[in-house]
Amino acid sequence: NHFFGFSPNSGVWCPLPSLHFAFLFLLRSTFPSSSGGEGGCRAVAAKMADQLHAVAAVLESSFNPDKAVRKQAEDTLKQLRTQPRFAQLLLHLVMQEGGPSGAVRQAAAIYFKNLTRSHWDIHEEPHLSEEDRAEVRRVVVDVMISCRNQQIRTILSDAIARICELDFPSQWPGVVAELVGKLSSCTEAHALLGVLYTAHSIFRRYRAEMELTSATQQELLAIIAQFGPPMLQLFEKTVQTMPTIAASPGASTLPTMLQVLNLLIELYYDLNCLDIADFFLSNLSRTMELFLTCMGFAFSVPAGPDDGDDRPGLLEQNKALVLQCITLCLEKFDEDFQPYVEKFTTAVWDLLLSLSPMPKHDELCVAGMAFLTGVSRTIYHKLLADPVKQKMICEKIIIPNMELRESDVEMFEDDPQEYIRRDIEGSDSDTRRRSACDLIQGLSKNYEMTVTAVFQQYVAFLLQQNSGSGLWKPKDTAMYLITALAVRGATTSRGTSRINELVNIGDFFAQHVLPELQEKDVSAVRFPILKADAIKFVSSFRLQIPKAHYIVILQLLANWVLCPSVVVHSYAAAAVERLLMVKEPDGHLRLQKQDWKDLIRPLLENLVRTLQASKQENEYLMKAVMRVVLLGQEQVTPFVPVLLPFLVAVLRQVATNPKQPVFNHCLFETLGGLVRFSPSHMAAIEAEVFPIFTQILTSDTAEFMPYVFQIFAMMLESKTEVPPSYLQLFPPLLSPTLYENKANIPAIVKLIKVFLEKAPAQIAQAGQLTPVLGVFQFLVSSKSSDHEGFNLLNTIIAHFPREHLAEVLKTVMTVLLTRLMKSRTPKFVRCFLVFLSLFVVKLGADPLVDLIESLQPPASPTAVKGTGLWRQVFANVWLRDVSKVSGRVPRKLCVVALTKLVVQCQTLGAEPLFTELWPQTVAAAVRLLDGAAEEQEAEHHHSADHQAP
Numbered sequence: 001n002h003f004f005g006f007s008p009n010s011g012v013w014c015p016l017p018s019l020h021f022a023f024l025f026l027l028r029s030t031f032p033s034s035s036g037g038e039g040g041c042r043a044v045a046a047k048m049a050d051q052l053h054a055v056a057a058v059l060e061s062s063f064n065p066d067k068a069v070r071k072q073a074e075d076t077l078k079q080l081r082t083q084p085r086f087a088q089l090l091l092h093l094v095m096q097e098g099g100p101s102g103a104v105r106q107a108a109a110i111y112f113k114n115l116t117r118s119h120w121d122i123h124e125e126p127h128l129s130e131e132d133r134a135e136v137r138r139v140v141v142d143v144m145i146s147c148r149n150q151q152i153r154t155i156l157s158d159a160i161a162r163i164c165e166l167d168f169p170s171q172w173p174g175v176v177a178e179l180v181g182k183l184s185s186c187t188e189a190h191a192l193l194g195v196l197y198t199a200h201s202i203f204r205r206y207r208a209e210m211e212l213t214s215a216t217q218q219e220l221l222a223i224i225a226q227f228g229p230p231m232l233q234l235f236e237k238t239v240q241t242m243p244t245i246a247a248s249p250g251a252s253t254l255p256t257m258l259q260v261l262n263l264l265i266e267l268y269y270d271l272n273c274l275d276i277a278d279f280f281l282s283n284l285s286r287t288m289e290l291f292l293t294c295m296g297f298a299f300s301v302p303a304g305p306d307d308g309d310d311r312p313g314l315l316e317q318n319k320a321l322v323l324q325c326i327t328l329c330l331e332k333f334d335e336d337f338q339p340y341v342e343k344f345t346t347a348v349w350d351l352l353l354s355l356s357p358m359p360k361h362d363e364l365c366v367a368g369m370a371f372l373t374g375v376s377r378t379i380y381h382k383l384l385a386d387p388v389k390q391k392m393i394c395e396k397i398i399i400p401n402m403e404l405r406e407s408d409v410e411m412f413e414d415d416p417q418e419y420i421r422r423d424i425e426g427s428d429s430d431t432r433r434r435s436a437c438d439l440i441q442g443l444s445k446n447y448e449m450t451v452t453a454v455f456q457q458y459v460a461f462l463l464q465q466n467s468g469s470g471l472w473k474p475k476d477t478a479m480y481l482i483t484a485l486a487v488r489g490a491t492t493s494r495g496t497s498r499i500n501e502l503v504n505i506g507d508f509f510a511q512h513v514l515p516e517l518q519e520k521d522v523s524a525v526r527f528p529i530l531k532a533d534a535i536k537f538v539s540s541f542r543l544q545i546p547k548a549h550y551i552v553i554l555q556l557l558a559n560w561v562l563c564p565s566v567v568v569h570s571y572a573a574a575a576v577e578r579l580l581m582v583k584e585p586d587g588h589l590r591l592q593k594q595d596w597k598d599l600i601r602p603l604l605e606n607l608v609r610t611l612q613a614s615k616q617e618n619e620y621l622m623k624a625v626m627r628v629v630l631l632g633q634e635q636v637t638p639f640v641p642v643l644l645p646f647l648v649a650v651l652r653q654v655a656t657n658p659k660q661p662v663f664n665h666c667l668f669e670t671l672g673g674l675v676r677f678s679p680s681h682m683a684a685i686e687a688e689v690f691p692i693f694t695q696i697l698t699s700d701t702a703e704f705m706p707y708v709f710q711i712f713a714m715m716l717e718s719k720t721e722v723p724p725s726y727l728q729l730f731p732p733l734l735s736p737t738l739y740e741n742k743a744n745i746p747a748i749v750k751l752i753k754v755f756l757e758k759a760p761a762q763i764a765q766a767g768q769l770t771p772v773l774g775v776f777q778f779l780v781s782s783k784s785s786d787h788e789g790f791n792l793l794n795t796i797i798a799h800f801p802r803e804h805l806a807e808v809l810k811t812v813m814t815v816l817l818t819r820l821m822k823s824r825t826p827k828f829v830r831c832f833l834v835f836l837s838l839f840v841v842k843l844g845a846d847p848l849v850d851l852i853e854s855l856q857p858p859a860s861p862t863a864v865k866g867t868g869l870w871r872q873v874f875a876n877v878w879l880r881d882v883s884k885v886s887g888r889v890p891r892k893l894c895v896v897a898l899t900k901l902v903v904q905c906q907t908l909g910a911e912p913l914f915t916e917l918w919p920q921t922v923a924a925a926v927r928l929l930d931g932a933a934e935e936q937e938a939e940h941h942h943s944a945d946h947q948a949p
Contacts, residue, residue: 052089052096055080055086055089055093058077059077060101062077062107063103063107077111081118081119082128082129086115087135087136090109091108091112091140093105094156095147097148105149106152109156109159110155112159113156113158120162121166123823124782124784133163133171137167137171140159140160140163144160145191146191147194148190157200158201160198161202164202164205169219177226179198179202179227180226180227180230183196189260193256196260196263196264196267199263199267200267200270204266204270206271206273207269207270209273209274212275220274220275224271224279228271228277231264231267232280232286235265235287235290236290238257239290239294245257246299246301247299250302251301254299255302255314258314258315258317261294262318265294265318268280268287269321272328272329276333281333284336288340291325291326291344292340292347295322295347295348295351297318301314301315310358310359312361316363316364319351320367323348323370324370327370327374330374330375334378334379334380338380341383342383345372348371351364351368352368352396352397355368357400357405362430362432365432366434366435369397372384372393372442373438376439376445376446377442381445381446385446385447390454394454394455398436399458399477401433404477416570417616420567420570420571420620424536424539424571424574437480437483440455440481440485441484448502449502452500455481456485458478459485462478479530479534486503487499487500495539495540495541495542495543496540496541496544505544509537509538516533516534517553517556522562523562525563528565528567528568532567532571535560535568535571536571536575538553538557538579542578543582550591550595550596551599553579554580554599555599557575557576558603558606560572562606562610566614566618569618570618570620571620573620573621573624574623576627576628577624580596580631593631593635597632600628607628608642608643608646611646617659617660619660622663623662625670626667626673629670629673629677630669630673632677633677636673640674640681640684644674647671650667655692655695655701658701658703661703664703664707665707672711672714675711675715675718676714689711693708702744705738705743706743706746709733709748709751710747710750710751712729713747713751713753713754716758719758721759722762727762729751730752731768733751733752734772736778739775739779742784742785752792753791753792753795756792756795756800760800764800764804769796769800770808773808773812776796780793783825786828786831787831790831790834790835794834797843805843809851810855813855829884830885830890834894836848836897837893837896837898840897840900841893844900845901845904845905846904849908852869852873856869865907870907871917874917879917882928883924885928895925895929898924901921902922902925908921
């Protein structure tokens with residue numbers, strides 16, 4: 001029942017475009033029975049063909065350049081998403097290689113994947129029917145196997161992974177047996193590839209598991225019992241036949257068989273990433289010999305369309321995957337792996353010495369260094385204990401892979417965003433430099449003194465090369481090397497937390513880093529990479545730099561924000577943001593806003609100037625602006641007249657085509673900061689933002705709508721009453737289509753709550769309380785958003801007069817008890833108890849008893865009041881679960897409500913409930929008070945533990 005007329009299935013939810021009514025009718029109509037013989041079968045085929053043609057037409061319209069056509073198609077697809085057999089039709093389109101265009105087939109695959117992401121979970125509404133899900137599970141493996149398009153296969157792989165996340169193994173127990181059957185019956189390489197790709201889609205989920213639970217262990221054992229023997233047999237056969245295939249004329253099947261081999265190695269990792277099963281343990285020697293054979297492959301592979309010097313070939317991928325597996329064995333199964341460590345260490349050593357500096361070998365080089373790093377950190381570190389061997393590692397492996405290559409310099413100049421992503425965002429785990437740094441730190445774990453001495457000699461040598469010849473690359477290498485030597489513990493948010501005491505960071509900073517930053521002319525820098533290195537050094541070791549130097553460094557960084565190099569001014573902005581966020585051990589900021597208030601003007605002026613000149617939306621510059629505003633607070637108020645028009649102009653520009661989520665987030669956070677800390681400029685802020693916010697809402701710019709709602713809420717909170725200009729915003733907030741995008745929900749609820757708090761009389765007078773309750777009902781029906789529904793309901797109870805609630809409370813309680821009965825969750829119960837407590841505090845205890853009892857009157861007219869539905873709810877839900885409510889304010893509310901029930905509730909004070917439930921109510925209140933005292937004591941101890949000494 002939809003008590004308030006707010007339903008995803010109702011006509012007001014999202015009406016279909018009239019153009020597609022006929023198509024929807026076609027899709028909803030049932031297939032004719034095939035029992036009519038040949039004529040019936042032809043009718044079924046014709047109906048299927050019509051449906052496929054209709055779906056293909058809508059999908060093709062979904063990427064039409066005409067926005068109106070595209071929007072209509074998207075709306076139609078939204079309506080079709082849970083219609084019977086729609087998912088199957090999408091899969092049929094994917095399979096028709098000779099039918100619709102490749103773009104339509106890919107769109108069908110993408111939409112099928114989106115269906116599995118958003119509508120496969122039966123606990124979320126709307127969801128696919130069990131019949132549709134069963135049919136999809138029946139055919140999707142065959143679709144995957146038959147698909148030869150790699151892009152579509154990748155998309156389907158994600159969809160299968162999602163299905164398995166929810167349905168495997170309980171709802172899809174036969175899939176492993178199905179794969180084993182197809183594995184043994186495959187006679188064609190591409191079909192075999194499809195089977196293995198499907199298996200990898202299902203089994204790769206275990207890589208994301210944090211620990212091996214008993215349930216997961218049972219799953220894996222069942223899988224390995226069926227899939228392990230044929231997989232290992234195929235692995236062995238493929239490795240053994242690979243030289244023969246490579247030696248055949250043209251070696252035409254070699255690329256496909258290498259893909260098969262690579263997927264088999266991926267599957268080995270999938271099934272052993274948590275723990276090695278007895279089956280694989282008993283076959284460990286057999287598997288390791290196969291891995292060693294793969295490491296020795298040196299045959300030539302026919303070039304593919306994507307091959308080149310910048311991408312690894314299939315053979316490089318094969319060896320990198322082998323290295324990934326043996327590194328796993330080294331780290332997780334060190335005792336079992338012991339007989340093979342030395343062999344693989346020698347093989348990896350030889351491999352690393354043979355690799356070229358070309359980008360195509362990066363992945364393999366990274367994997368090789370990761371294995372040596374693993375050796376250096378485990379019980380086998382003695383294999384690398386010889387100082388001569390350590391020196392060779394430094395000369396032959398670490399230094400060459402830490403040096404900047406021409407491709408890196410080109411990336412610095414031509415693709416600065418990618419250079420930044422790899423270098424300072426923590427996304428450089430796949431780079432040679434990062435892996436070389438990890439290897440240094442791995443060696444230092446057991447041989448810190450000797451390793452530090454060896455590498456400091458190289459640092460001195462490199463710096464001497466720089467000073468003597470004017471070369472800049474040696475100094476770049478030296479900075480990376482000293483960082484790798486010095487860092488012993490670090491996080492992206494805090495920087496370096498522990499250092500190697502044998503490295504003098506202060507001297508290096510003063511002699512080699514600070515001079516780079518003190519250069520005055522930032523517009524014509526000879527070696528910008530060194531400037532970027534120096535700024536990165538400051539950012540990395542910000543905790544070790546004394547507070548007394550911060551202001552000088554910020555002044556220098558404010559200057560470097562103006563550097564034309566994208567990398568340099570991005571690094572400078574990132575360093576500004578991170579320095580301002582440095583915290584002392586007691587949790588307080590190292591720099592208070594009074595310390596750097598004189599820097600607000602140069603920082604904002606230079607950041608804005610560079611942003612205006614930037615050709616791209618630079619998230620680091622905008623994040624620095626955001627941090628200056630949020631930490632400067634009221635100190636930024638004098639700059640609002642200049643900053644506000646700039647921010648609105650940027651917003652107007654990016655709103656046409658949102659591309660950079662982090663940039664956009666920081667932009668809106670900055671606007672929110674101006675609203676929060678500059679109330680004296682509120683009229684000017686409203687005048688600037690209202691037009692662009694209205695444009696964003698009317699153009700349905702989904703990415704920005706949550707931000708707009710939040711800032712509207714912030715502006716409205718600053719007012720004592722709701723102006724007419726804001727009241728016009730309220731009715732559209734109740735439009736059901738807004739709630740289809742789940743990202744909108746928290747922001748819309750926040751804004752509606754402010755309206756409810758500040759204008760309850762106007763809302764009730766306009767007859768808008770019932771639509772608001774419709775929103776509540778929709779939200780509370782979903783497990784993911786029920787807490788937001790309670791937020792609305794609690795606000796209504798707290799701020800609306802009793803007379804406005806009398807007509808709706810019975811229906812509200814029916815909705816809540818129905819959800820409690822059909823789909824109870826711990827979160828829902830906690831929210832429900834907080835609501836009941838608020839009801840008692842605001843409206844009284846006996847009215848609550850009367851309300852709940854009225855929903856299910858006693859069978860006997862002589863029954864004592866309160867012994868019906870009220871007793872069931874109070875005893876079996878409230879008293880039993882109230883101790884699970886968390887948070888100081890909610891617990892306090894529950895205590896007050898229980899106290900009112902004990903003191904004021906006539907029903908609870910009369911027999912038989914007095915004897916039965918009154919003592920339990922007192923006990924529940926006392927337990928809550930004890931729990932609150934324990935929470936407060938724990939918070940006190942936590943605060944004391946984090947006080948500065």
